[in-house]
Amino acid sequence: MPQIIDGKKISQEIKDELKEKVAALKQEGKEAALAVIQVGDDPASGVYVNNKKKACAYIGIRSLSYELPEDTTEQELLDLVETLNRDDSVNGILVQLPLPEHIDEDKVIRTISPQKDVDGFHPENVGRLVIGEKGFVSCTPAGIIQLLKRSGISIEGKHCVVVGRSNIVGKPMALLMLRENATVTIAHSKTVGLKELCRQADILIVAIGKPRFITAEYIKEGAVVIDVGIHREEKIIDGKTVKKLCGDVKYDEVAEHTSAITPVPGGVGPMTIAMLMNNCVETML
Numbered sequence: 153m154p155q156i157i158d159g160k161k162i163s164q165e166i167k168d169e170l171k172e173k174v175a176a177l178k179q180e181g182k183e184a185a186l187a188v189i190q191v192g193d194d195p196a197s198g199v200y201v202n203n204k205k206k207a208c209a210y211i212g213i214r215s216l217s218y219e220l221p222e223d224t225t226e227q228e229l230l231d232l233v234e235t236l237n238r239d240d241s242v243n244g245i246l247v248q249l250p251l252p253e254h255i256d257e258d259k260v261i262r263t264i265s266p267q268k269d270v271d272g273f274h275p276e277n278v279g280r281l282v283i284g285e286k287g288f289v290s291c292t293p294a295g296i297i298q299l300l301k302r303s304g305i306s307i308e309g310k311h312c313v314v315v316g317r318s319n320i321v322g323k324p325m326a327l328l329m330l331r332e333n334a335t336v337t338i339a340h341s342k343t344v345g346l347k348e349l350c351r352q353a354d355i356l357i358v359a360i361g362k363p364r365f366i367t368a369e370y371i372k373e374g375a376v377v378i379d380v381g382i383h384r385e386e387k388i389i390d391g392k393t394v395k396k397l398c399g400d401v402k403y404d405e406v407a408e409h410t411s412a413i414t415p416v417p418g419g420v421g422p423m424t425i426a427m428l429m430n431n432c433v434e435t436m437l
């Protein structure tokens with residue numbers, strides 16, 4: 153039986169630790185505020201933003217909510233970010249992605265002060281990660297490191313294959329595993345011999361964005377499998393439409409071949425917000 157890595161439980165542990173830290177910092181007169189900006193009313197983004205605000209309330213951080221209409225201009229958004237950059241009472245700034253098409257996401261990310269970039273998306277923070285300097289780290293990959301460490305899984309010397317090369321997950325994930333002394337291979341949808349490569353992984357981290365893409369054939373017996381994917385699927389059971397979440401890994405057939413695996417939901421997902429809260433607390437130190 154594999155170890156089922158419980159992201160819900162581990163994220164709760166982290167939030168409880170942070171709650172204590174925030175209370176102690178308050179005693180020293182230190183407070184934190186996170187500005188959360190959402191442009192438009194994409195329902196999925198709305199759910200994420202609400203969860204982030206709830207987590208702030210739980211650990212004792214003030215959240216400032218900016219809900220801007222879909223037709224907000226790029227300049228209006230940049231002006232708001234710059235105002236928040238200058239506001240000393242705001243420690244962290246988060247602009248929920250994706251943004252409407254008429255707004256250049258890169259330009260917005262570059263405008264956020266690197267010292268307030270709790271998402272870790274600014275090129276300065278990405279560069280710091282590359283050269284091993286302290287800075288904000290993208291929350292999902294940082295959360296995966298915590299999942300592995302807190303589940304007692306050793307990383308040093310292991311062959312880690314990361315499937316996916318996005319700026320938010322794949323690339324920072326590979327750098328973090330390298331920092332932990334893993335031997336790292338980055339693969340992606342165009343990798344030749346992907347199956348054979350994945351079969352060499354001691355730790356396989358999948359962020360390819362394709363539902364149930366990774367089958368048992370991709371797994372070395374006893375490997376650790378981390379599934380970053382999250383997809384909403386509709387199934388018809390007894391004539392009723394049932395909505396179900398699934399990951400990039402075909403969990404039902406893969407799990408029995410692993411030594412440890414993350415489920416979807418309840419694996420990587422809850423860790424992203426816990427690490428965002430961790431980054432917010434770091435702004436207070």
Ligand code: GUN
Nearest residue numbers: 246247248249250271291
């Ligand atoms: N959209 C999906 N994930 C994220 C995230 O981690 N941060 C932001 N800002 N937007 C997102």
